[in-house]
Amino acid sequence: MGEFRFMQGNEAMTEGAIAAGARFYAGYPITPSSEVAETSSIRLPQVSGLYVQMEDEIGSMAALIGASAAGKKSYTATSGPGLSLMAENLGVAVMGEIPCVLIDVQRSGPSTGLATKPAQGDVLQARWGTHGDHSIIVLSPSSVQDCFDLMVQAFNYSEQYRTPVIFLSDEIIGHLREQVIIKSPEELEIIERNEPACDPADYRPYDHSEGLAPLSHFGSPYVFKVNGSMHDEWGRPCARPDNADAIIRHLSEKIEAHAEDIAITRKYNMDDAEIVLICYGGAARSALSAMKKAREKGIKAGVLQIVTLWPVPEKEIAEAMRQAKAVVVPELNLGQYIGEIAKRNPGNIPVRGVNRIDGQPIFPAQILEVIEEEAAK
Amino acid sequence: MIRDYLLEEKLPLFWCAGCGNGIVLQALLRNIDKRGFTRENTVITTGIGCWGKADDYVTTNSFHGTHGRALPFSTGIKLANPDLHVFTLMGDGDGITIGGNHLIHAARRNVDLVAILVNNLNYGMTGGQYSGTTPKHAITKTSPYGHVENGFDVCRVVQAAGAPFVARGTVFDVVQLDKLIGKAIDHKGFSFVEVISPCPTHFGRSNKLGDAPKMMQWIKDNTVSREKAANMTAEELRGKFVTGIFEEREQEDYGTAYQKVIDSLKGGDRA
Ligand SMILES: Cc1ncc(C[n+]2csc(CCOP(=O)(O)OP(=O)(O)O)c2C)c(N)n1
Ligand code: SF4
Ligand SMILES: [Mg+2]
Numbered sequence: 015m016g017e018f019r020f021m022q023g024n025e026a027m028t029e030g031a032i033a034a035g036a037r038f039y040a041g042y043p044i045t046p047s048s049e050v051a052e053t054s055s056i057r058l059p060q061v062s063g064l065y066v067q068m069e070d071e072i073g074s075m076a077a078l079i080g081a082s083a084a085g086k087k088s089y090t091a092t093s094g095p096g097l098s099l100m101a102e103n104l105g106v107a108v109m110g111e112i113p114c115v116l117i118d119v120q121r122s123g124p125s126t127g128l129a130t131k132p133a134q135g136d137v138l139q140a141r142w143g144t145h146g147d148h149s150i151i152v153l154s155p156s157s158v159q160d161c162f163d164l165m166v167q168a169f170n171y172s173e174q175y176r177t178p179v180i181f182l183s184d185e186i187i188g189h190l191r192e193q194v195i196i197k198s199p200e201e202l203e204i205i206e207r208n209e210p211a212c213d214p215a216d217y218r219p220y221d222h223s224e225g226l227a228p229l230s231h232f233g234s235p236y237v238f239k240v241n242g243s244m245h246d247e248w249g250r251p252c253a254r255p256d257n258a259d260a261i262i263r264h265l266s267e268k269i270e271a272h273a274e275d276i277a278i279t280r281k282y283n284m285d286d287a288e289i290v291l292i293c294y295g296g297a298a299r300s301a302l303s304a305m306k307k308a309r310e311k312g313i314k315a316g317v318l319q320i321v322t323l324w325p326v327p328e329k330e331i332a333e334a335m336r337q338a339k340a341v342v343v344p345e346l347n348l349g350q351y352i353g354e355i356a357k358r359n360p361g362n363i364p365v366r367g368v369n370r371i372d373g374q375p376i377f378p379a380q381i382l383e384v385i386e387e388e389a390a391k
Numbered sequence: 392m393i394r395d396y397l398l399e400e401k402l403p404l405f406w407c408a409g410c411g412n413g414i415v416l417q418a419l420l421r422n423i424d425k426r427g428f429t430r431e432n433t434v435i436t437t438g439i440g441c442w443g444k445a446d447d448y449v450t451t452n453s454f455h456g457t458h459g460r461a462l463p464f465s466t467g468i469k470l471a472n473p474d475l476h477v478f479t480l481m482g483d484g485d486g487i488t489i490g491g492n493h494l495i496h497a498a499r500r501n502v503d504l505v506a507i508l509v510n511n512l513n514y515g516m517t518g519g520q521y522s523g524t525t526p527k528h529a530i531t532k533t534s535p536y537g538h539v540e541n542g543f544d545v546c547r548v549v550q551a552a553g554a555p556f557v558a559r560g561t562v563f564d565v566v567q568l569d570k571l572i573g574k575a576i577d578h579k580g581f582s583f584v585e586v587i588s589p590c591p592t593h594f595g596r597s598n599k600l601g602d603a604p605k606m607m608q609w610i611k612d613n614t615v616s617r618e619k620a621a622n623m624t625a626e627e628l629r630g631k632f633v634t635g636i637f638e639e640r641e642q643e644d645y646g647t648a649y650q651k652v653i654d655s656l657k658g659g660d661r662a
Contacts, residue, residue: 038471040463059653064470066645069496073463076456080436080467083454084475088467106456232452233472237430239446241455250401251447251455 016195023161023187024049024091026194027117028057030165031089033197035204036115037063038088040077042070042096045129046185047119050091071096075103075116082107082114083240085207085231087169091117094136095126097143104178105144108265110240111220111229113172113207115165117181119188120295120346122373131373132185134295134346140180141324147262149269151179151276152324155187156298158194164278164321170205171276175269176229182323184346186296186375210236221247222264270325277327280319283309287316289385290338292331292355294320297344297376304344304381313389323351331358340388344368344376364388396420396430401448406441409603411562411588415509416445418568419478422576423451433476436465438485441515441590445480459490462497462506469504473646476576477504484514487545488523498552501581503644507572508583510545511590519593526630530597545585550638556582557638562589563611567634574636580644587614587632 021029027050031039039054055065064086068074074090081088092100097118107114120136122128136143140152151171155164165181172179210217210228219238221227227247230236239249244261246252269276282302284290289308293301298319308315318334320327335341335355341363343352349367356365368384370376397420406412423433433451437443439458446453452475456464465479486508487494497506513531514520520533524542531538550557556578560568568586575582589595589606600606610632617635620628 038467040467059649060656062653064649066466066470066500068463068466069492072460073466073493073496076460076463077467077470079456080454080464080469081471082467084434084468084471086471088471102457103460231472232434232468233432233475235431237450237452239453239455241446241453242457243455249453250398251444 016197016201018193019196020191020193021158022049023155023158023183023190024119025053026158026161027091027165027181027183028053029196030162031115031169032057032061032063033162033199033202034087034166034169036087036089036169037061038078038081038086039065039090040068040074040081040088041090041092042068042074044093044096046121046188047091047093047117049188050117050119071099072103075100078114079103079107079110079112082112083232085233087113089115089117091119093119093121094123097136097139101143105146106242107178108144108148108150109242111176112240113176113178115168115172115179115181117183120182120184128373130185132296132346132375133371133373134184134297134350136182137323137347137350140182147266149266150324151175151177151269151322152182153179153278154182154294154321154323156295156319157187158190158192161187162194162196166202166204167278170203173205173207175272176226177269182295184296186299209234218247219249220245222268226268273325273327274329276322276325277330278321279327279330280321282317282319284316284318284334286314287337288314288339289342289388290334291315291317291342291344291381292320292334293317293344294323294351297346300376300378301344301381304378304385307378307382308385313385315385320351326354328358331355332360335360335363338363340364340366340391342366342368342381342384342388344381346370346376393417393420393424396423396450398448398450404448405444407592409589409591409606410441411511411586412442412445412509414562414565415507415568415586415588416448418565418572419507420449421569422573425573426576428476432474433478434468435478435480436461436468437480438482438490439516440482440485442480442482442509443485443516459485459488460493461485462490462493465504466497466500466502469502470646473503479504479506481506481508482515483508483510483512483524483545484522487543487548491523494549495552498549498554498581498583501553501555501642501644503579503646504581505575506581506583508545508585509588510585511588511594512542513590513594515590515593519590519597531594532597546637549583554583554638555580555640555642558583558636559585559587559632559634561587561610561614561632561634563607563614564634571636578639580642
């Protein structure tokens with residue numbers, strides 16, 4: 015049975031990672047994520063895992079990927095400035111198809127910005143932060159329970175799809191304290207790495223001709239190469255144009271083709287909703303409360319919460335837009351995810367952002383105001 | 392057999408005739424072979440550069456990451472699986488220029504691995520620009536009027552940062568190089584070997600040091616053993632490559648120390 019605990023979002027992420035089987039953390043402290051590092055340094059050695067504090071986020075990301083290649087589920091936590099430094103090696107995890115989880119507890123940017131204040135300014139960086147064409151999975155929690163449950167999901171996805179997963183939290187959720195059920199191992203579905211079973215001589219870590227290739231770990235009977243350069247199915251360098259074409263397409267398609275399986279969304283009062291709030295992360299809490307206030311006023315408002323930001327849950331967004339008279343998108347940025355929603359506008363439905371970038375959370379009243387305006391039209 | 396560790400399909404080597412990289416790779420593989428390390432329990436990580444292409448030619452596990460970051464990749468690999476023999480191959484651009492921060496911290500952190508930095512005094516791969524080891528006044532593609540900065544004494548940096556094993560050899564003296572790499576492998580902890588190596592194509596040509604054999608001679612003429620260097624003045628040592636072992640001491644490595652922490656917390660895993 016699970017255990018009821020009262021804890022902070024950042025701490026619940028650590029517990030979620032450990033529950034998922036993570037046994038390696040490499041990171042560099044940064045507000046508002048540092049509690050993940052601190053709690054990991056306490057908890058990991060208790061479960062025979064390792065914590066190592068690297069000299070910077072570049073090294074952290076590298077160590078994380080190395081540890082995963084050597085067989086340990088690995089994670090790190092950072093915030094915007096650190097995410098920028100991790101960007102290059104994030105690409106190694108993408109190209110080498112090495113699972114790992116990168117937590118970004120977003121704060122206000124750009125640069126050092128407002129170091130202690132919440133923001134959701136890294137949404138597009140999470141999608142496109144490393145150079146070159148690729149896809150990536152990005153999950154966005156909105157409660158302390160999410161920090162635990164979704165973290166397990168993040169590790170599952172990373173192993174299942176051989177990809178880095180970005181756990182895109184924000185200061186609101188990272189520092190939120192509320193009740194959480196720490197589920198017991200029996201209550202959790204844990205996806206382990208799909209290790210090869212073939213003759214070691216035949217193992218080709220990048221031969222995806224029959225579905226995503228299994229991934230071994232260094233030290234097993236399966237010898238293999240990880241290569242951030244363009245490589246063939248053995249991981250050996252290969253500059254043939256057809257090979258490069260196939261690899262880059264594969265890196266996108268292995269995720270995009272499963273967008274529906276990866277999509278996590280939540281619907282609140284959507285059955286008859288005319289004004290639809292599409293939201294995520296910390297701002298989803300404000301949206302939910304604005305929706306309730308609107309309902310009290312007799313407005314048919316509903317919420318579609320996007321938990322899987324990337325790949326975009328196309329189907330759910332399209333469905334919500336088909337029924338909507340207007341869509342409202344509250345974000346703690348100048349409008350980063352709203353573009354994804356506007357792209358899927360089936361007609362001329364008004365899509366309105368409610369944006370806040372002053373380091374303060376969006377208040378429900380701000381969202382309510384826009385709901386009322388749209389309802390009155 | 393050293394051939395067991397060489398990926399025949401990838402031969403011939405991409406390196407220029409007269410490049411020192413092949414000599415270093417052979418010395419490494421000879422030592423791996425001598426110790427009976429298997430392809431399965433060995434991992435060779437590289438940075439990006441000419442020397443950073445060494446992983447292309449080996450049959451062991453390998454990891455080809457990013458420019459300057461080979462050491463942190465190795466750190467994760469070794470800590471995650473202490474049974475592995477982990478070798479980190481870096482150029483001078485890789486190891487002490489863009490990756491200098493990782494190098495000093497790896498020396499201090501003391502994870503049990505071997506690091507081999509091939510110092511050819513410039514960025515071979517990108518066409519011979521200056522690196523953090525390019526000596527003052529040297530001509531490179533980006534110091535066409537003579538370099539105005541000083542180059543690092545790499546071994547001094549790594550020694551000062553606390554590495555328990557630090558040595559320098561050259562590709563001219565292969566017998567010594569074999570020995571130094573062997574000692575580095577047998578030394579527990581962060582073991583560092585710098586290898587002075589010619590890049591005739593760029594550094595050699597830019598500085599009119601002659602063809603590959605002449606460059607070898609140039610390295611030989613400018614090499615001084617540590618013992619001999621002890622009696623030379625700073626002025627006499629300018630531009631010289633001092634070879635030998637600079638540091639060799641026992642020091643608890645990260646993995647061992649951290650395992651003690653884990654053991655002290657035992658009493659049932661608290662998953
Ligand atoms: C982040 C980044 N910056 C620059 C480069 C371009 N680059 C590739 S190799 C290299 C220099 C290699 O020099 P060195 O490490 O000394 O190796 P060598 O080629 O001399 O063996 C540079 C600058 C890169 N690959 N990545
Ligand atoms: S450019 Fe220089 S370092 Fe690179 S292979 Fe040629 S000789 Fe060697
Ligand atoms: Mg070089």
